[in-house]
Amino acid sequence: MDDRKSLGIYIHIPFCRSRCIYCDFTSCVGDEMARVKYCDYLKKEICLAAQKYSKDYTVDTLYLGGGTPSLLNKESFCDIAKCVKDNFDCKLKEFSVEVNPCTATREKFEAFQKAGVTRVSIGVQSFDDKLLKMLGRAHDRECAVGVIKLAKEYPFEVSADCMTGLPEQRKEDVEEFAEVAAALHTDHVSVYMLSVEDGTELSRLIEKGMLTPKNDDEVAELYDTACKALKEKGYERYEISNFAKDGKVSLHNLRYWRRQDYLGLGLSAHSLLGNIRTFNPSTFEEYYSSIDEGVLPAKTEDIIDEDGQKEEFVMLALRLKEGIDVDKYNTLFGGDFKEEYKYALTKDARYLHINDKRVAIKDEYLSVMNGIIVDFLK
Numbered sequence: 220m221d222d223r224k225s226l227g228i229y230i231h232i233p234f235c236r237s238r239c240i241y242c243d244f245t246s247c248v249g250d251e252m253a254r255v256k257y258c259d260y261l262k263k264e265i266c267l268a269a270q271k272y273s274k275d276y277t278v279d280t281l282y283l284g285g286g287t288p289s290l291l292n293k294e295s296f297c298d299i300a301k302c303v304k305d306n307f308d309c310k311l312k313e314f315s316v317e318v319n320p321c322t323a324t325r326e327k328f329e330a331f332q333k334a335g336v337t338r339v340s341i342g343v344q345s346f347d348d349k350l351l352k353m354l355g356r357a358h359d360r361e362c363a364v365g366v367i368k369l370a371k372e373y374p375f376e377v378s379a380d381c382m383t384g385l386p387e388q389r390k391e392d393v394e395e396f397a398e399v400a401a402a403l404h405t406d407h408v409s410v411y412m413l414s415v416e417d418g419t420e421l422s423r424l425i426e427k428g429m430l431t432p433k434n435d436d437e438v439a440e441l442y443d444t445a446c447k448a449l450k451e452k453g454y455e456r457y458e459i460s461n462f463a464k465d466g467k468v469s470l471h472n473l474r475y476w477r478r479q480d481y482l483g484l485g486l487s488a489h490s491l492l493g494n495i496r497t498f499n500p501s502t503f504e505e506y507y508s509s510i511d512e513g514v515l516p517a518k519t520e521d522i523i524d525e526d527g528q529k530e531e532f533v534m535l536a537l538r539l540k541e542g543i544d545v546d547k548y549n550t551l552f553g554g555d556f557k558e559e560y561k562y563a564l565t566k567d568a569r570y571l572h573i574n575d576k577r578v579a580i581k582d583e584y585l586s587v588m589n590g591i592i593v594d595f596l597k
């Protein structure tokens with residue numbers, strides 16, 4: 220019997236064509252030489268990680284994120300996918316790639332298909348040209364629409380990212396996002412509330428008074444509008460910020476919310492393996508020098524005790540429409556979920572769906588989720 224555990228692998232590609240004003244992800248505008256060098260190191264890291272982990276795991280999801288993985292040339296992209304498949308036992312149910320519309324071409328999508336990609340997640344953000352320009356996006360509406368149409372010609376599930384709470388954004392803009400996404404048969408939409416991060420161009424523009432941020436009520440209203448509009452177009456909200464048609468959920472991201480093992484490779488990538496969280500360095504120098512020494516660059520962030528694991532399991536699962544799997548909790552922790560969380564289950568009963576198998580927050584209360592989750596942490 221194969222008693223190996225399943226694993227999701229995340230690979231970070233820290234390069235972008237240009238930087239967007241709001242973004243503080245680990246990424247830079249590198250040239251082709253820098254990207255090729257990085258991919259060589261990535262392959263070495265994949266081999267080192269496989270020596271350590273491949274005997275214990277079969278890989279069922281692979282996710283290339285960034286930065287902009289679609290910026291890689293097709294040879295580098297295929298090499299990385301091949302390296303994972305050659306070194307790990309892969310039984311992939313999903314292979315996702317993040318795509319910035321300004322980098323997508325038919326040639327790249329051909330290469331994705333050959334490499335086994337099943338899902339593309341496209342950074343659309345908005346279909347309004349004024350907002351896209353303000354965000355510093357390197358594409359316009361026409362380009363984003365064209366790339367979704369192109370992706371739909373391939374056997375990929377297609378996801379689009381939508382940002383809400385943007386300065387100058389109107390309700391009509393987010394309603395239009397749902398309309399256009401649905402008209403183009405986009406399978407999945409992720410909705411992100413703008414987060415103003417220190418040190419970004421966006422935070423400087425706000426400080427100088429050149430952009431006016433939305434207040435909390437306005438942000439909440441825009442977010443709610445997006446959720447309602449997507450629902451009306453037939454998207455099911457299966458996680459607080461994620462919507463899918465016809466069950467086309469992101470299997471890799473589900474691993475994060477179900478607290479299942481994932482291995483992060485590449486600059487600044489994070490991993491959760493059992494009760495250990497690790498993270499990779501976020502500078503090229505540190506990352507390269509560790510690999511040159513033949514040592515995995517991951518450093519331990521946290522060894523999570525049982526109380527911490529329970530807390531994470533419950534908090535993450537409450538983000539999901541499916542909610543907490545009661546039997547799974549009891550098996551994992553040898554406890555009695557209903558007994559241990561009696562306080563929250565009684566206090567918040569009216570906000571929850573509770574049956575023998577599952578406990579979940581009702582759809583209409585997901586927006587006040589944080590107030591409910593704190594009761595589960597008492």
Ligand SMILES: C[S@@+](CC[C@H](N)C(=O)[O-])C[C@H]1O[C@@H](n2cnc3c(N)ncnc32)[C@H](O)[C@@H]1O
Nearest residue numbers: 241242285286317318319342380411412413414
């Ligand atoms: C790594 S990016 C996606 C791929 C590609 N880099 C792109 O932007 O097209 C992941 C998503 O995170 C979201 N995001 C990034 N920074 C954000 C911020 N400060 N606030 C809210 N959402 C953000 C954007 O929607 C973005 O599409």
Ligand code: SF4
Nearest residue numbers: 235238239242285286
């Ligand atoms: S949002 Fe995407 S494309 Fe823009 S800088 Fe961040 S990672 Fe790069």
